[in-house]
Amino acid sequence: MLSVFNAAEMFSLILTLATLITGIVFALDKFVWQPKREELKQENTGWVAQARSMFPVLFAILIIRSFIIEPFQIPTGSMQPTLVPGDFIGVEKFAYGLRDPIFHKTLIPTGKPQRGDITVFIDPSNPKIDLIKRVIGLPGDTIIYQNKTLYIKPACNGQKVCPVAKEVPKQYVGLTKFTELGTDLNEYKEELGKVTHHILRDPTLPEQINRYYQQPGQPMGVWVVPKGHYFAMGDNRDNSLDSRYWGFMPEQNLVGKATFIWISFTFNHNPDSMWPHWLPNGVRLNRIGSIH
Known part of the structure; x- marks a missing residue:
């Protein structure tokens, strides 16, 4: 169990408690107070009516955000050119298993991250904080990154002839x-395997x-990726x-798989501008769509 809640987890906790x-x-x-009001011919007003009307909305948001899709914003350039600051992405929460919204314990397994x-x-x-990176190494893989060149030796899973380390093709x-x-x-x-992307x-x-990070x-x-962990890098x-730099990503830390950009904003970071830096000043419509 994680000892510290990040902002997304705190929001999930508040949303869960409110729901x-x-x-x-x-x-x-519905089952206690309403029958009594009907006997007395009273109307449902005040905080009870507000709470009852809020429940279906909160419940729908909780289900969608916890198990289906959650929005995230790209804050830095570590995934350029694939993702750029100002991209707002949709993350499939069910891609790697249905998890409880607070402690991320897997309730129903649905899949594993792929290279x-x-x-x-x-x-x-x-x-x-949350991070977004590309999965490079799977459990049992040997990852080599030297002279800015990436090599992967896939895990030997009972094959008669185990794979050897090969340079990842790039052009x-x-x-x-x-x-x-x-x-x-x-x-x-x-x-990268079946995935072609740009770095x-x-x-x-x-x-x-x-x-x-030097692995013992x-x-x-x-690096040799341990069981239940993954090796992730930015593009x-x-x-x-x-x-x-920090080692391996534990499987229990997974939040979801980034699949599409639903909107992309530009921001004005000129300190001399009167336009607030936190307000978007443009929309990049050409970036909306699936992520490769």
Whole structure:
């Protein structure tokens, strides 16, 4: 069980309690208080009527948010070019199992993360926040990231000949419109199993291997994914705090699978502008749709 609630979990807790309280009022009014009012020919007014009318709405929101779809906002550029700040995404809550809305315990298993999935999960190093990254390594896989090159040795699950480590295929696309501190980034098309997507690399930034998480018994830049865990990375490879730095993502931290962008806003971060930085100043309609 996680010892600290993040903002999303706190909202879930408040929503669950509000639904429970209004549900109790709804049941008491329907089966106890309403028959008495009908005998006395009184109308249902005041807080009881309000609570009873709120219950169906809260219950519907709770079911949708807990088990079907939950909205998230992309706050940083760690998943560029796939996801950019200002994207609002829909996350399938049922993709990896139906879980209780507070402690994320699996009630009904429905599936497991696959290589290439974009997942939302609770940050293992800071349970107060949620992260969004791409699943690179599955349980039992060996992940190697050296000289900014990704290699994967899939888990040996009883095969007569176990897989060997192979470089993940990628093709140079060119300089991209995305920048880091004024530096144009290199864009590549990467083939991660059955998933083809784009990644970014900063040609001026050396690999930060001295900052990587070193798994006991493994050299720097090599990780063997434990059972019940996953290895996740951002598509913006030189600007993503991910499994390379903090280790493995526990399965119990999974929130859901990111599947579509339902709206994308631009924001004005010019400090000299009179427009509030937290209000959107434009809509990127071309970004609305499924996530690849």
